[in-house]
Amino acid sequence: MDLGLKGRRAIVCAASKGLGAGCAMALAKEGVLVTITGRDPEILARTARAIAQETGGRVEIAPGDIATPEGRAAALATCPEPDILINNAGGPPPGDFRDWEREDWLRALDANMLAPIAMIKGVVDGMIDRRFGRIVNITSASVKSPIPNLGLSNGARAGLTGFVGGLARQVAKHNVTINNLLPGPFQTDRLGKTMADAAKKAGRTLEEEMAHRAQLNPTGRFGQPDEFGHACAFLCSAHAGYIVGQNLLLDGGAFTATMG
Numbered sequence: 001m002d003l004g005l006k007g008r009r010a011i012v013c014a015a016s017k018g019l020g021a022g023c024a025m026a027l028a029k030e031g032v033l034v035t036i037t038g039r040d041p042e043i044l045a046r047t048a049r050a051i052a053q054e055t056g057g058r059v060e061i062a063p064g065d066i067a068t069p070e071g072r073a074a075a076l077a078t079c080p081e082p083d084i085l086i087n088n089a090g091g092p093p094p095g096d097f098r099d100w101e102r103e104d105w106l107r108a109l110d111a112n113m114l115a116p117i118a119m120i121k122g123v124v125d126g127m128i129d130r131r132f133g134r135i136v137n138i139t140s141a142s143v144k145s146p147i148p149n150l151g152l153s154n155g156a157r158a159g160l161t162g163f164v165g166g167l168a169r170q171v172a173k174h175n176v177t178i179n180n181l182l183p184g185p186f187q188t189d190r191l192g193k194t195m196a197d198a199a200k201k202a203g204r205t206l207e208e209e210m211a212h213r214a215q216l217n218p219t220g221r222f223g224q225p226d227e228f229g230h231a232c233a234f235l236c237s238a239h240a241g242y243i244v245g246q247n248l249l250l251d252g253g254a255f256t257a258t259m260g
C-alpha cells in the first residue's frame, strides 16, 4: 500500500532510539524526509546514518532536549515547515508519589505534556495553511489503564490527552489530524528500566521479570519498535484524514475490554 507520503517532511522527536526511532525509520521507508531529535548527538547521528543507509532517504538531525525551548527551536530551525510531527520524549521515572516534589512534577509536565503542546503550537498553523498535517503523540497505555508506580507519567500524559482531544476537533476540517499512540510493553531501553524496578520489587532477576511479563501478554511477547513505527506511518498517511482525536492502544491486547 502506498501511504502517499513521498516527499513529505517530518519532525520525529526523541528518535535516536526506541519507539521514536521506529517511527522515523517507517516514515523514511515511505519516502518522508525526516528530522530526528535526541539529547546525545553521537547516538542521534548514528541513528540518522542507519536510517539513511537502510532507506536511501535524507535524514537530518537536531540535537537537543525537546523539553526545553532551545531543543524545540533546534528542531523547528532544521525543519521549519513539517507536514508530520511525531511528539515523543523520555518517560518520567517510577516511584512513590509521596517522594515527589513540585520540581519532579514540573519535569514530567515539561517533557510529556508541555513540550508536545509547544511543538504543536509551532507547526499547526502552517499545516492548516498548507491543508495537510499529521500529528501523532506517543503517550502510553497508562493513559487508559494507570500504572501505579508511574504516577508522574499517568498524570502528565492524561493532561496532554485532554488538551489534544479538544484541539484535534478544531483543526480536522483543514486536513490536519492529531491522534495519540498508546504503547503497551515494547522492547526498548525504557522497558528495561521499568522492568528493572518491577524485578526488584518482585524479588526476581531482570531476565526472569522480562520473561514473566512477556508471557502475561496475550501475544506472549513484547512489541517491537518497527511494528510501532508502521502503525505510526499509517496514521500519518494520506489515507488517514478521517482518523481524528483517537487514542490507539498498541499493547498486544493486554488491556482487557470487549471494546475500546
Ligand code: NAP
Binding pocket: 013, 014, 015, 016, 017, 018, 019, 020, 037, 038, 039, 040, 041, 043, 064, 065, 066, 067, 071, 088, 089, 090, 091, 092, 111, 138, 139, 140, 141, 142, 183, 184, 185, 186, 187, 188, 189, 190, 191
Ligand atoms: P527509549 O528506548 O528510552 O528511547 C527514548 C528516546 O528518546 C532516546 O532516543 C532518547 O535519546 C530520547 N529522549 C529522551 N528524552 C528526551 C528529551 N528530553 N529530548 C530529546 N530526546 C529525548 O524509550 P521508548 O521505549 O522508545 O519510549 C518512548 C516513549 O514511550 C517514552 O515516553 C516512554 O515512557 C513511552 N512508553 C514506552 C513504553 C515501552 O514499553 N517502551 C511503554 C509505554 C510508554 P537521548 O537520551 O539521547 O535524549
